[in-house]
Amino acid sequence: MNIVMIGAGNVATHLTQALHQAGEHILQVYSRTEQSAAALAQAIGCPYTCCTEELDPRGDLYIVSVKDDALPHLLPEVAQANPEALFVHTAGSVPMNIWETHVRRYGVIYPMQTFSKQRDIDFREVSFFIEASAQADEVQLMQLARRLSPKVYRATSEQRKYLHIAAVFACNFANHMYAISSRLLTEHGLPFDAMLPLIDETARKVHRLPPSEAQTGPAQRNDVSIMASHLQMLEDTPQLQELYKKISKNIHQYNTELP
Amino acid sequence: MNIVMIGAGNVATHLTQALHQAGEHILQVYSRTEQSAAALAQAIGCPYTCCTEELDPRGDLYIVSVKDDALPHLLPEVAQANPEALFVHTAGSVPMNIWETHVRRYGVIYPMQTFSKQRDIDFREVSFFIEASAQADEVQLMQLARRLSPKVYRATSEQRKYLHIAAVFACNFANHMYAISSRLLTEHGLPFDAMLPLIDETARKVHRLPPSEAQTGPAQRNDVSIMASHLQMLEDTPQLQELYKKISKNIHQYNTELP
Numbered sequence: 001m002n003i004v005m006i007g008a009g010n011v012a013t014h015l016t017q018a019l020h021q022a023g024e025h026i027l028q029v030y031s032r033t034e035q036s037a038a039a040l041a042q043a044i045g046c047p048y049t050c051c052t053e054e055l056d057p058r059g060d061l062y063i064v065s066v067k068d069d070a071l072p073h074l075l076p077e078v079a080q081a082n083p084e085a086l087f088v089h090t091a092g093s094v095p096m097n098i099w100e101t102h103v104r105r106y107g108v109i110y111p112m113q114t115f116s117k118q119r120d121i122d123f124r125e126v127s128f129f130i131e132a133s134a135q136a137d138e139v140q141l142m143q144l145a146r147r148l149s150p151k152v153y154r155a156t157s158e159q160r161k162y163l164h165i166a167a168v169f170a171c172n173f174a175n176h177m178y179a180i181s182s183r184l185l186t187e188h189g190l191p192f193d194a195m196l197p198l199i200d201e202t203a204r205k206v207h208r209l210p211p212s213e214a215q216t217g218p219a220q221r222n223d224v225s226i227m228a229s230h231l232q233m234l235e236d237t238p239q240l241q242e243l244y245k246k247i248s249k250n251i252h253q254y255n256t257e258l259p
Numbered sequence: 260m261n262i263v264m265i266g267a268g269n270v271a272t273h274l275t276q277a278l279h280q281a282g283e284h285i286l287q288v289y290s291r292t293e294q295s296a297a298a299l300a301q302a303i304g305c306p307y308t309c310c311t312e313e314l315d316p317r318g319d320l321y322i323v324s325v326k327d328d329a330l331p332h333l334l335p336e337v338a339q340a341n342p343e344a345l346f347v348h349t350a351g352s353v354p355m356n357i358w359e360t361h362v363r364r365y366g367v368i369y370p371m372q373t374f375s376k377q378r379d380i381d382f383r384e385v386s387f388f389i390e391a392s393a394q395a396d397e398v399q400l401m402q403l404a405r406r407l408s409p410k411v412y413r414a415t416s417e418q419r420k421y422l423h424i425a426a427v428f429a430c431n432f433a434n435h436m437y438a439i440s441s442r443l444l445t446e447h448g449l450p451f452d453a454m455l456p457l458i459d460e461t462a463r464k465v466h467r468l469p470p471s472e473a474q475t476g477p478a479q480r481n482d483v484s485i486m487a488s489h490l491q492m493l494e495d496t497p498q499l500q501e502l503y504k505k506i507s508k509n510i511h512q513y514n515t516e517l518p
Contacts, residue, residue: 068485093485112457114475118468125460127453153453162447165489170440170454171461172476173506174433179470179513181429188421194386194412195429196466198371201384202430203462207455209377211438216373217431226327226352230424239512243505244427250498251435254442 001144002027004059006078008036010115011090012065013043018123020044022147028056052077061144063109065090071098079103086137092164095157096131107132107141110160114171123148129155129163180240212254219248220255260403261286263318265337267295269374270349271324272302277382279303281406287315311336320403322368324349330357338362345396351423354416355390366391366400369419373430382407388414388422439499471513478507479514 003024005016008031020026029048031037041048049055052074055062059082066074068091079087079102086105089098092112099106110129113121128145130152132138138154145152155163178199182192205214218226227248234241262283264275267290279285288307290296300307308314311333314321318341325333327350338346338361345364348357351371358365369388372380387404389411391397397413404411414422437458441451464473477485486507493500 068482093488112453114457114460114464114473116464116468116473116475118472119464125456127456151453151456155449159447159449161488161492162443163449163453165492166440166443166449166454167457168476168489168503169436169443171457172474172478172510174436174458175461175465175470175474176506176510176513177428177433177436178465179474180509181425182470184421184425184428188418190414190418190422190425192469194371194410194422195425197384197386197410198373198426198430199433199462199465201373201380202434203458205373205375205378206434206437206458209375210451211434211441213377214373214375215431215434215438216375217427219431223327229352229420230427233420233424239505239509243509246498246502246505247432247435250439250502251431253498254435254438
């Protein structure tokens with residue numbers, strides 16, 4: 001398949017490199033920002049453009065991987081490139097039918113992972129979620145994703161929205177819990193490194209136990225006196241104190257709701 | 260060292276077995292609950308008692324590993340066993356000086372990990388925090404802990420309180436984020452397993468980057484429209500909606516505070 005990549009941000013960069021390494025032919029890279037387009041194109045040795053009018057019309061698959069709010073005005077322009085091709089975006093929270101009025105064949109490849117420029121991604125460890133307007137195209141997209149990872153699933157646009165919000169909790173919000181932890185430690189002369197074994201075990205544990213069964217800590221065992229002393233320790237940071245209260249309350253509620 | 264273990268809960272059980280496997284001599288196990296005492300004693304082949312009056316007086320080290328609120332009434336009884344011995348507890352949030360009026364030599368061994376009965380613990384992956392009333396005893400406790408793990412640190416009672424609350428955020432609250440994620444997925448016919456690569460990468464990432472730099476997601480990039488759509492999706496669960504708001508707000512605040 002000849003692939004044209006629209007975008008050169010975190011997701012686009014990691015995905016393009018992974019596709020290139022898997023032997024896919026990247027025909028061209030587009031980014032509004034010339035510097036980003038050039039950098040990514042150079043990394044994989046392909047041409048680039050900063051102009052949607054110059055998109056290569058020979059693409060079989062056009063992958064649009066840009067910020068969600070850039071999609072609405074970019075899609076009609078990208079759609080001009082080749083009316084017969086397959087068009088996909090990579091966004092968790094954008095429904096597939098955003099393509100509907102612009103192209104005939106369309107779909108979504110959503111790689112659910114946390115991408116940072118500073119860090120390489122092993123795509124074999126990325127879950128992919130696929131959706132397409134036609135079954136043949138869905139099969140093709142599943143096959144493409146399977147070249148990168150064994151973890152390929154079908155998901156409707158509605159399911160993908162919930163995948164995204166679930167990922168916000170499991171990844172973005174979990175990481176913020178690490179950030180709060182790190183700050184509390186640093187403020188008291190303690191190394192964040194000492195917390196890593198606990199962070200690792202917490203993540204490993206839910207491979208074997210459902211998170212609700214893996215839950216431990218003062219809120220889980222309703223240890224009111226420890227929670228009161230923790231709330232007192234957080235008195236200088238009312239926002240953290242509030243978070244501690246709300247999360248503990250929610251843990252307690254989940255706990256009492258269990259069968 | 261001859262060790263007497265007071266307690267047979269999660270932490271006591273895992274710790275006793277690890278000490279036994281490391282070649283330490285467990286002289287006796289105590290638990291108020293005969294069944295727990297017997298089970299643990301049998302697992303390592305030592306005597307047990309359910310009566311503090313029957314604690315073996317030949318112990319060099321008495322480790323009290325029970326619920327925090329059981330400590331105050333248990334310590335004076337345990338202290339009778341051998342006035343010359345070293346006494347420690349294993350609690351994160353209890354100051355060392357809770358021993359002060361009862362025994363001459365005392366300290367703390369705090370293994371910072373999430374212990375569940377259903378799951379074995381690799382103690383080489385546990386951070387230990389040590390404190391003692393005398394330097395010689397501190398050295399002895401450090402050496403003992405180092406037989407179980409390379410990750411042994413000194414921490415004052417004040418620091419240990421902050422370790423504990425930091426662990427609540429990094430472990431207990433992070434796990435609750437997994438639990439919320441799991442529930443959102445299950446409710447929409449999606450497998451929690453698909454989230455595991457993301458959970459693993461989120462944990463791995465903070466081995467290399469400070470959590471504040473590893474942060475990604477809608478709140479981090481202040482993507483107001485995605486956050487609004489997520490809040491709308493959570494309208495039926497106001498408690499979750501509130502959590503989503505507060506955590507996002509805190510991420511945004513940490514982000515803007517960065518140098």
